[in-house]
Amino acid sequence: MEGDKAASGGGGLVLLNCFVSPFGNRVRIALKRKGLPYEEQPQNLAxxxxxxxxxxxxxxxVPVLLVGGKSVCESLVILEFIDDAFSGEGExxxxxxxxxxxxxRFWASYVDTxxxxxAARVWRSPKGAAAVVEEGKKDLVAVLKTLEAELGAKPYFAGDALGYVDVALVPFAPWFLTYEKFGGFSVAAECPALAAWAARCARENECVAQSLPEPEHVFQFVCGMRKMFGLD
Amino acid sequence: MEGDKAASGGGGLVLLNCFVSPFGNRVRIALKRKGLPYEEQPQNLAxxxxxxxxxxxxxxxVPVLLVGGKSVCESLVILEFIDDAFSGEGExxxxxxxxxxxxxRFWASYVDTxxxxxAARVWRSPKGAAAVVEEGKKDLVAVLKTLEAELGAKPYFAGDALGYVDVALVPFAPWFLTYEKFGGFSVAAECPALAAWAARCARENECVAQSLPEPEHVFQFVCGMRKMFGLD
Structure with missing residues (x-):
């Protein structure tokens, strides 16, 4: 969707984001990976x-990427936009x-659908809805295992280096702690290769390390949100 | 409704589809629009x-597009594939x-999400779930109105000719009758410009006219499916 609102002037890139958003943080990673200068405007989603x-x-x-006077919305659409519009700059x-x-594209779409x-059934269910959380956890673990099987023995989903699926999925890694605390399970125990991949993404790619929040901060944010919505 | 007969070689295109599938029929339209020979293998989803x-x-x-020995899945991914792989053939x-x-991409994603x-709440709810159907109808009409607003005064979403969003959306048009019968409303009354656009797509584009089922056949198919699932 392209609005007509100007960003902060010129052809500069402005990212509307919230620091815990896995979707917004995909865009952070993609912009940093390309070395594109941008301004981030944190949004209060409440x-x-x-x-x-x-x-x-x-x-x-969120996310919205403002490009001059236009806006690009939806995180995977924005990743494709960055590839299309800045094809001359980096891989x-x-x-x-x-x-x-x-x-x-298939696997990024799998992540989104x-x-x-x-995950939301695990961390956003009202206190006491144990059956919903348990079912959500079962489904979430199945999704993570499917992703782990697709990763296989490769260091990255894309092969030897960070690619589209890696960027689409890795911003969920800081949420793993929250899933674990509400779901009562361990991602590393269920999906050791996926946990190792997430650590590798951050260790070997500055664009990832610089873009993701601390897992504990995500957890605190979620706890605050649950209180606000009367879920606890 | 069958597709053209395949080029039988290793690089032949085979489409796994079901004749009522809006998703599969996107691929039909895109293949016919490019004039690409393909074989369609109808699938029994039961x-x-x-x-x-x-x-x-x-x-x-469905749909799956088999390309030589490989499969491409997810309808929007397949549309992008056809654009990427056959860029030399037609627009x-x-x-x-x-x-x-x-x-x-934003609007195609809007359609999918x-x-x-x-629509499923309108046509797939058990008999007697009137409140669910009514809420589904309200939401569906809002979605169609949002799409109509995006269409605006243009003949096609893409402007003067059939494009990506048109191909993503128009295979839902043969379902409008089904939505109307179960939801008790009229798409043409609620969204006259959208109804006119759907008719225009079929009238002015052979690739659309040849790809879509009769609305009455969709309705009969849905009635049969509802019986099978014990919804009536």
Whole structure:
């Protein structure tokens, strides 16, 4: 969706984000990986700014990337935009071969359609809804195991270096602690290769390390949000 | 409704589809629009074939496009694949400019995340769940109105000719009758410009006219499915 609101002037890139958002943090990683200068404007999702509402009127969600006077919304659409618009600057996130591109898009779409929905049942259910949480945990672990099987023995989903699926998935890693605390399980015990991959992404890629929040801060944020919504 | 007969060689295109699937029919339209020869293998979704299960093990859903020995899954991913892999043959579905590409991807993603979920509450709710159907209808009409507003005064979402969003959305048009019968409303009355757009897509584009089922056949199919699932 392209709004008509100007960002902070010129052709500069402005990212509307919230520091815990896995979706927004995908964009952070992609921008840093390309070395593109940008300004981040943190958004309060409990009291949405006029800029957020006007630049993403359909969903009123982060992330939004403001590009000159236009807005690009939806995190995977923004990743593709960065590849399309800045193809001259550094390696693209998506591979060049059509089949390989499809493969990457398929798995990023898998993450979006499966992971957040299962995860939300784990961390966003009202206190006492133990059966819902248990079912959510079971489904979430199945999703993580499917992703781990797709990773296989490769260091990254894309092969030897960070790529599109890695960038789509790794911003969920700081949420693992929250999933574990509410779901009563261990990602590292269930999916050791996936846990090792997440650590590798941050250890070997500054763009990842610089973009992700501390797991404990995510947990504190979630606890605060649960209180606000009367879930505890 | 069958697709053109395949080029039988190793690089032949085979589409696994079901004639009512809006997702599978997107791929039909895109293949016919490019003039690409392909074979269609109709799938019985009540008794999934070994080929469907092996070529889309993660979702076990149509559409699947088999390309030589490989499978490409998820309808929007397949549309992008067709643009990427056959860029030499005819106009691409997506525009060239990065912002315009993002805009098209945003709206196709909007269709996927919003429309089927609301629509399913209208046509797949058990008999007697009137409140669920009513709420689904309200949400579905809101989604269709949002799409109509995005269409605006343009003949197509893409402007003057059929493009990515048109191909993503128009296979839902043969379902409108079903939505109307179960939801008790009229798409043409609620969204006259959208109804006119759907008719225009079929009237002016053979690739659309040849790809879509009769609305009455969709309705009969849905009635049969509801019986099978004990919803009536």
């Amino acid at each position: 009291d949405k700014s006029p800029l957020l509402l006007s630049s993403n009127p359909v969903h009123a969600k 693209p996130l998506l591979p060049a071969a059509p089949c390989a591109r499809s493969h990457a 499966k992971l957040p929905e299962c | 008794d999934k074939s070994p080929l469907l299960l092996s070529s889309n093990p993660v979702h076990a859903k 691409p579905l997506l525009p060239a400019a990065p912002c315009a590409r993002s805009h098209a 919003k429309l089927p979920e609301c």
